Amino acid sequence: MLMKSSKLLKLKFKHQLLMLFMALLTGTTMVSAQELTINGTVVDESGVPLAGANIVEKNTTHGAQTDFDGNFSLKTSSNAVLVVSYFVSFPKNQTTFKTKK
Structure with missing residues (x-):
């Protein structure tokens, strides 16, 4: 059970990191458009x-x-x-x- 929660935690972290990267990428595009x-x-x-x-x-x-x-x-x-x-x-x-x- 502990191993499953550890894998799930790592997966959530990777997902959050990917979402943060996408948000930063979108933000720089909006700034350059101005x-x-x-x-x-x-x-x-x-x-x-x-x-x-x-x-x-x-x-x-x-x-x-x-x-x-x-x-x-x-x-x-x-x-x-x-x-x-x-x-x-x-x-x-x-x-x-x-x-x-």
């Missing part, structure tokens, strides 16, 4: 592209820098607040992006 890629161009007030501007998602380490034509691509969360900075003489701008459903 990311999006933002492509854009940073320009000054007169419409001239700004090469070398920094775009950073607020409160994260996700960031990008514009190319020679002011273009950038950045993977962010769906409710990202982007902070754009360009040298010291330009003020920082914050822009909030929301996804369209």
Whole structure:
């Protein structure tokens, strides 16, 4: 009788471990589904592209820098607040992006 309960206990443990693994796997898929890629161009007030501007998602380490034509691509969360900075003489701008459903 003791052997049967020991086997049953091991089987329950394996089943619970498998369920935990599946839950973690599903959770990471849901988190990655909330990311999006933002492509854009940073320009000054007169419409001239700004090469070398920094775009950073607020409160994260996700960031990008514009190319020679002011273009950038950045993977962010769906409710990202982007902070754009360009040298010291330009003020920082914050822009909030929301996804369209």
